[in-house]
Every structure is written in structure tokens, then in C-alpha cells.
């Protein structure tokens with residue numbers, strides 16, 4: 064459970080780091096499952112989707128992400144439903160939640176690219192901004208060198224701004240250059256097995272992985288059951304929704 068001061072920190076800054084949530088066994092089961100799933104996924108990946116799912120650096124190519132682990136993979140569904148994680152989620156956004164989307168981010172060594180500054184609620188478009196929560200679990204220790212998240216402290220209190228996507232990258236939505244001065248972005252390293260929680264309006268980004276270690280993480284996007292995604296920027300498939308409580 065989170066303490067009052069942790070909850071206060073989340074409400075003030077828009078994010079919260081909690082180390083030591085997953086056991087060593089949970090982390091290694093998740094990493095093993097990513098290896099297995101990646102092989103299957105890469106074997107079946109159609110050419111027209113390669114630009115979105117693969118990272119390219121010189122001659123090297125590696126998988127960038129996998130979608131909806133909480134729906135497709137029992138190991139991740141168990142994590143998303145584990146009592147300690149759900150108790151913290153409900154402390155932050157209220158009782159009765161589901162997961163409408165989830166992602167594994169592989170951020171491979173040396174070629175894992177950056178993710179520009181964005182607000183998840185621009186993607187999600189909920190009718191209640193406080194009803195979404197991203198639970199970002201570090202499966203490898205996330206550092207500045209391998210591409211940990213950076214946050215704009217207090218940006219959870221600002222509105223959801225317009226986002227733009229570069230030509231040919233409709234999924235890579237980001238804030239426009241005119242507003243970027245509003246918040247300084249500060250790193251939030253997380254030890255493997257720890258969680259970084261963030262509010263849907265909180266500005267965040269990650270830099271490229273310049274290290275020779277992967278930075279694998281899973282993000283579970285929770286939604287309170289009384290809220291709806293009324294203006295999503297992308298389509299979220301309701302058939303992969305995972306009821307939690």
C-alpha cells in the first residue's frame with residue numbers, strides 16, 4: 064500500500080516511483096515470456112508494420128514493442144491483477160478499474176530510440192483526466208544511459224495540449240515546440256522490479272538507449288470503470304480490455 068506522503072507526491076508532481084514491487088521470480092518470468100513472444104511476433108510480422116515495431120540502427124534491427132501483454136500473455140495478466148499492484152492503482156485513481164491497453168517497450172541496447180515528450184491523455188481522451196493511470200514497470204533497471212523516463216513535475220495540473228506527429232509516424236504523437244519551455248524534464252530512474260506511476264496528463268519522455276544493456280519495461284494503462292475514452296487520438300480495441308476489479 065502507498066503511504067499518505069506517496070499519494071501526496073503523486074498528486075503534486077504527477078508521478079511516483081516505488082522500488083521493489085515485483086519479486087525476482089516475477090521479473091525473470093516476465094523477461095522469459097518477452098523473449099518467447101518476441102520470436103513468435105517477429106516470425107509473423109507483416110512487412111507493412113515493420114517500420115512501427117522495429118528499431119533500426121546501422122545494420123542492426125531489433126523489436127521495439129509488443130502490444131497488449133495484459134490481454135495476450137497470462138504472465139503479464141497475473142502481474143496486472145496482482146493484489147499489491149491493484150491496491151496501489153486504486154489508491155491513486157479510485158476503486159473499480161480495468162486495463163484498456165498495455166505495452167511492452169523493449170528499448171534495445173545501442174539502437175533503442177527516444178520517445179518524445181507527450182501526455183498519455185492526448186492519446187486516450189478520457190472524459191475524466193484523473194481516471195487514467197499508467198503503471199510503468201521496469202523489468203531491467205532503467206537509468207539515464209539506457210533510456211529511463213523523464214517527467215515534467217507538476218505537469219499533471221496543466222490541460223492536455225495539442226500534439227503533432229512527424230510525417231509518416233502517426234503513432235508518434237508529441238507536444239509542439241512552442242510549449243516545451245513550460246516544464247523542465249527530470250529523470251526518474253527505476254530499479255528492476257520497481258514501478259513508476261504517472262497521471263495521464265503528466266508530460267513524459269524517454270531518451271535513446273546508448274548503453275549495451277536492454278531497457279525492457281511494461282506499461283499497464285488502467286482506467287476507472289466509471290470513465291470512458293470519449294476522444295481517443297488512436298483507436299483502442301475494446302475486445303482486448305482486461306477487467307481487473
Ligand SMILES: O=C(O)CCC(=O)C(=O)O
Pocket residue numbers: 168170178183197199267268269280282
Ligand atoms: O517506455 C518508454 O520509453 C515510453 C513509455 C511511455 O511513454 C508510457 O508508458 O506512457
